[in-house]
Amino acid sequence: xxxIQVLINALVLGCLYACIAIGFSLVWGVLNVINLIHGSxxxxxxxxxxxxxxxxxxxxxxxxxxxxxxxxxxxxxxxxLLLNRVITAPVLVTLTLTFGLDLILNNAMIYYFKADYRKLxxxxxxxxxxxxxxxxxxxxxxxxxxxxxxxxxxxxxLRRSKVGRAIVAVRLDRDAAVLMGVNVKSIYAVAFxxxxxxxxxxxxxxxxxxxxxxxxxxxxxxKAFVVCVLGGLGSVSGALAGGILLALVEGVxxxxxxxxxxxxxxxxxxxxxxxxxxQGLLGRKGFE
Amino acid sequence: MTRTNVAxxxxxxxxxxxxxxxxxxALRLGTMACMYAIFALSWNxxxxxxxxxxxxxxxxxxxxxxxxxxxxxxxxPLTLSLLGSLILCLLLAAALGAVLLRLRGHYFAIASLxxxxxxxxxxxxxxxxxxxxxxxxIPLVSGSSVLSDxxxxxxxxxxxxxxxxxxxxxxxxxxxxxxxxxIRQNETASNMVGLNSTLYKAIAFGLSACFVxxxxxLYAAWVHYIDPSDVFDILYSVKPIVMALMGGLGSPLGVVxxxxxxxxxxxxxxxxxxxxxxxxxxxxxxxxxxxxxxGLISLHVGKIWRGLTGRKAKHV
Numbered sequence: 102x103x104x105i106q107v108l109i110n111a112l113v114l115g116c117l118y119a120c121i122a123i124g125f126s127l128v129w130g131v132l133n134v135i136n137l138i139h140g141s142x143x144x145x146x147x148x149x150x151x152x153x154x155x156x157x158x159x160x161x162x163x164x165x166x167x168x169x170x171x172x173x174x175x176x177x178x179x180x181x182l183l184l185n186r187v188i189t190a191p192v193l194v195t196l197t198l199t200f201g202l203d204l205i206l207n208n209a210m211i212y213y214f215k216a217d218y219r220k221l222x223x224x225x226x227x228x229x230x231x232x233x234x235x236x237x238x239x240x241x242x243x244x245x246x247x248x249x250x251x252x253x254x255x256x257x258x259l260r261r262s263k264v265g266r267a268i269v270a271v272r273l274d275r276d277a278a279v280l281m282g283v284n285v286k287s288i289y290a291v292a293f294x295x296x297x298x299x300x301x302x303x304x305x306x307x308x309x310x311x312x313x314x315x316x317x318x319x320x321x322x323x324k325a326f327v328v329c330v331l332g333g334l335g336s337v338s339g340a341l342a343g344g345i346l347l348a349l350v351e352g353v354x355x356x357x358x359x360x361x362x363x364x365x366x367x368x369x370x371x372x373x374x375x376x377x378x379x380q381g382l383l384g385r386k387g388f389e
Numbered sequence: 390m391t392r393t394n395v396a397x398x399x400x401x402x403x404x405x406x407x408x409x410x411x412x413x414x415a416l417r418l419g420t421m422a423c424m425y426a427i428f429a430l431s432w433n434x435x436x437x438x439x440x441x442x443x444x445x446x447x448x449x450x451x452x453x454x455x456x457x458x459x460x461x462x463x464x465x466p467l468t469l470s471l472l473g474s475l476i477l478c479l480l481l482a483a484a485l486g487a488v489l490l491r492l493r494g495h496y497f498a499i500a501s502l503x504x505x506x507x508x509x510x511x512x513x514x515x516x517x518x519x520x521x522x523x524x525x526x527i528p529l530v531s532g533s534s535v536l537s538d539x540x541x542x543x544x545x546x547x548x549x550x551x552x553x554x555x556x557x558x559x560x561x562x563x564x565x566x567x568x569x570x571x572i573r574q575n576e577t578a579s580n581m582v583g584l585n586s587t588l589y590k591a592i593a594f595g596l597s598a599c600f601v602x603x604x605x606x607l608y609a610a611w612v613h614y615i616d617p618s619d620v621f622d623i624l625y626s627v628k629p630i631v632m633a634l635m636g637g638l639g640s641p642l643g644v645v646x647x648x649x650x651x652x653x654x655x656x657x658x659x660x661x662x663x664x665x666x667x668x669x670x671x672x673x674x675x676x677x678x679x680x681x682x683x684g685l686i687s688l689h690v691g692k693i694w695r696g697l698t699g700r701k702a703k704h705v
Binding site (some may be wrong): 133135183186187190191192193194196197198200201202203204205207208209212226319322323326330361362364365368369371372375379 | 436442474488489491492494495496498499500502503504506507510511531623627630631632662664665666667668670672673674675678679682
């Protein structure tokens with residue numbers, strides 16, 4: 102029974118991890134930028150949900166509707182005004198630039214929200230359901246369903262819409278996309294905006310489950326790293342596979358080695374994957 | 390030996406005169422300056438010469454700090470403990486480098502970043518040995534007055550800086566430095582002409598880690614208390630990169646100047662805007678990257694210098 106509980110927990114948590122990582126993966130895949138500000142975007146989204154609930158009384162589902170466009174515009178402008186200027190520079194420069202942005206955003210959050218841990222507590226509580234001996238909290242279940250829905254929305258967008266096809270085209274071959282009349286700079290900005298919007302929405306969902314503090318941003322960023330490398334870059338299905346694998350490893354590791362070693366285990370797995378299979382579980386070779 | 394290398398040694402020699410003028414505060418700044426210069430010079434071996442964007446500085450800084458801390462708690466004298474840190478970091482980094490430096494670009498960056506996380510978590514969980522999150526106290530070395538203590542650690546750090554600079558200069562004029570340059574320019578081609586790039590990269594990674602490790606050990610003995618979130622701070626990985634970008638990537642003189650300028654800026658920001666200092670640092674980083682991508686050396690001073698010496702600046 103313990104094994105089934107661990108498995109269910111991993112599935113529930115894995116979809117959330119996928120949601121954390123998918124925006125990061127999109128930006129890395131399309132723009133070739135390691136976006137270190139991603140973790141702070143997630144925390145900012147969580148604060149948005151917390152603030153909307155506690156001061157305006159808006160439920161987190163409405164906060165999702167606010168977060169998505171707000172973060173999209175924020176990310177779009179950031180890319181348009183700052184990142185597009187150095188987008189062709191080597192990884193060192195783009196990475197350090199996003200690190201600088203992260204320092205600013207994180208410091209701003211510590212300044213305004215303080216570093217205290219807060220928690221969004223739904224009133225009335227949603228409780229939990231148990232089937233046989235397997236217990237799943239309802240709020241976690243709802244967050245997972247929303248995460249899956251968001252992931253599916255992104256999948257549809259990339260598959261069906263014109264802008265989505267353009268994003269995929271830029272990812273596959275930037276030069277060919279330019280020749281086909283795609284405005285690469287604006288696609289970059291759209292992709293970065295989408296990444297930010299997904300991070301913001303992921304943050305709203307995280308607020309339902311985890312405590313909120315600016316100090317947690319690096320933990321989210323670390324999860325995004327691991328999921329991307331495990332699953333493979335840029336693909337929606339890869340992020341899902343990576344997320345579930347990470348949650349499984351953490352769950353099994355926590356049960357058999359103790360929770361303290363779960364993070365170590367996930368990063369060791371990351372390094373092993375990088376060395377042995379850098380294209381990830383579902384990535385194709387030479388596609389990175 | 391080229392003119393810039395002589396200039397580097399002269400600069401370092403000038404720093405040694407600091408105790409003649411300074412009080413304990415100036416000595417503390419001087420010690421930090423030497424430490425930052427060691428970081429920047431070390432990072433430059435892998436990041437500047439070989440062109441690999443390494444974020445592993447914090448990993449080896451922390452490892453060195455904890456090695457020295459644990460050894461000193463077991464009664465080993467400071468010098469031997471530092472040597473232990475240096476050798477451990479050299480060997481471990483060379484072994485890890487042989488594996489990790491197969492990765493390129495973003496993948497190497499992520500792997501080296503994760504190294505910091507792995508080391509931090511290992512130290513965090515090995516509570517019996519390291520004290521875990523409670524941190525580790527390190528016994529006092531000299532036990533004499535504040536000023537003589539400060540002077541001692543300043544000269545120790547300075548000596549380590551001098552050693553680092555000499556090794557870096559030796560690397561840059563040797564076959565190893567030439568090989569690393571080739572690897573940066575075109576790794577596939579250098580493999581084709583028979584350069585053992587794995588060996589070269591492993592040595593470079595080892596060298597870039599060992600002095601950082603020793604500096605970490607000195608830092609631990611200097612501040613007497615370390616904890617994982619302090620010495621495995623990811624900022625220690627990013628700062629050397631900012632210094633190198635500030636000073637001019639690849640040039641040892643440039644990165645040392647970058648380190649000193651960076652420390653000056655950091656101290657001013659820290660003293661005046663304590664609550665928002667990391668945000669101000671972020672703004673500085675962004676301005677630097679947008680408006681001065683080739684470092685201070687590319688400024689007018691660089692042009693004047695070139696005009697005076699009649700030589701073309703080495704392009705990196």
